[in-house]
Amino acid sequence: MMIDPYEELLAKRAQLDAEIAAVRATRRRDITEQILKLMREYEISVQDLDDWLAAEESGDRRRRRVEPRxxxxxxxxxxxxxxxxxxxxxxxxxxxxxxxxxxxxxxxxxxxxxxxxxxxxxxxxxxxxxxx
Structure with a gap:
């Protein structure tokens, strides 16, 4: 019985998708560790990132001055x-x-x-x- 080339390609794609997901998970872990190290080194808080992302989404990347408390x-x-x-x-x-x-x-x-x-x-x- 002959294997359908289409089915064979789908199986290969599923295998590649699984390999990609595994490599991505490993890289995400490594990159997250690097990001946390840099955040600590440069004293960047999660709130700083949230403010930056909000400014980027609104199209205004300038940092707004926050009043001292x-x-x-x-x-x-x-x-x-x-x-x-x-x-x-x-x-x-x-x-x-x-x-x-x-x-x-x-x-x-x-x-x-x-x-x-x-x-x-x-x-x-x-x-x-x-x-x-």
Whole structure:
């Protein structure tokens, strides 16, 4: 009985597909290890990659400046909270260095009455009879 050339080619293709998948899996593992090594070396976070990919998808590859969320009072250095945690935060609770918003600063000023604190938050559209 003669083997159909078409069936023979399909069998060869299936074998090649399996070999390709095996080589690809090995290469993916090796390449992933290289990527992780480079990310650690250059302090690239997963969030950095996510931001880059989002910018690429939107057609805007320029990095947008992220406002700092943390501040070192000794050196004046700031950190946005993205990427590797800076050395000056080692051994400390990040909240010790968190920058405060104007509203938070007004609330921390102490001694402000409720009316003064409300005024520090900005104008309200309420009348004196309404509760805040």
């Amino acid at each position: 943390y501040w070192d009072p000794k050196t004046g250095a700031t950190w946005s909270g993205r990427g590797k945690r800076p050395r000056w935060m080692a051994g400390h609770d990040p909240e010790e260095f968190r920058l405060k918003t104007l509203a938070q600063q007004a609330g921390d000023a102490g001694g402000l009455g409720d009316a003064d604190a409300d005024a520090a938050d900005g104008p309200h559209d309420s009348t004196p009879e309404q509760e805040h």
